[in-house]
Amino acid sequence: MIRATRLIRADALGAGEIVDRVVLDHGDRHRRRVAMRGVGGLAFLLDLPEASVLEDGDALALEDGRLVWVEAAPERLLEIRAEDARALKRLIWHIGNRHIPAEIGDEAVFIVHDHVLAEMVRGLGGSAEPVERPFRPEGGAYAGAAAGHGHHRHDHDHHGGHHHDHD
Structure with a gap:
């Protein structure tokens, strides 16, 4: 199975052959490694070096240089x-x-x-x-600096007497 190993942000997208697109909701756009199938039927393995938020208009670069467009559902x-x-x-x-x-x-x-x-x-x-x-929510104060997106973990007290973690 061909792999998509690089995420190209919409603002850095240059020339390239877009061969398919994936339409993902907000929850499915935070990924690192998962088998995917484009709307046109192209099967590929998303295999990024780290978990990333795939934003509307970004592209996934396949190993052979072709691109898969990312669309927010x-x-x-x-x-x-x-x-x-x-x-x-x-x-x-x-x-x-x-x-x-x-x-x-x-x-x-x-x-x-x-x-x-x-x-x-x-x-x-x-x-x-x-x-x-x-849905294009804010990335948060602790989001990845390069992309302006991500998730964080913190512990705190909500003044209601309960203490818990958030992922």
Whole structure:
């Protein structure tokens, strides 16, 4: 099976023959080594040196130089809005306090659809409307410096008396 051994970021993508594409949701875009099949049927082994977040518009370089395009799949999300910038910042704080991955835009925040969080947002005066679109959450403060993405591990107390780890 041919291997994809290199990730090429969208902003560094030059010329190359794109032979297929993979359409992946947010959860499936954090990978290092996995067998994949493109939409056009090309089977290959993703075999990167380290786990990476595959972003919409990136490409995977196959051993023979051909490329496989990465596309973010539409997902069921909540589009969160508020009456003004201050109110939206307050909602972002509450979402962040729950360690929820979020995509932050100028006028809206997107999170994975969750009816409990939708009610929390509405209870705080915001709107939370279901939408279907690709999810591109923030990479986080401890994300990989080169790509601006990644995951981190931390331990802390949530002031609620419980202590736990996050991966």
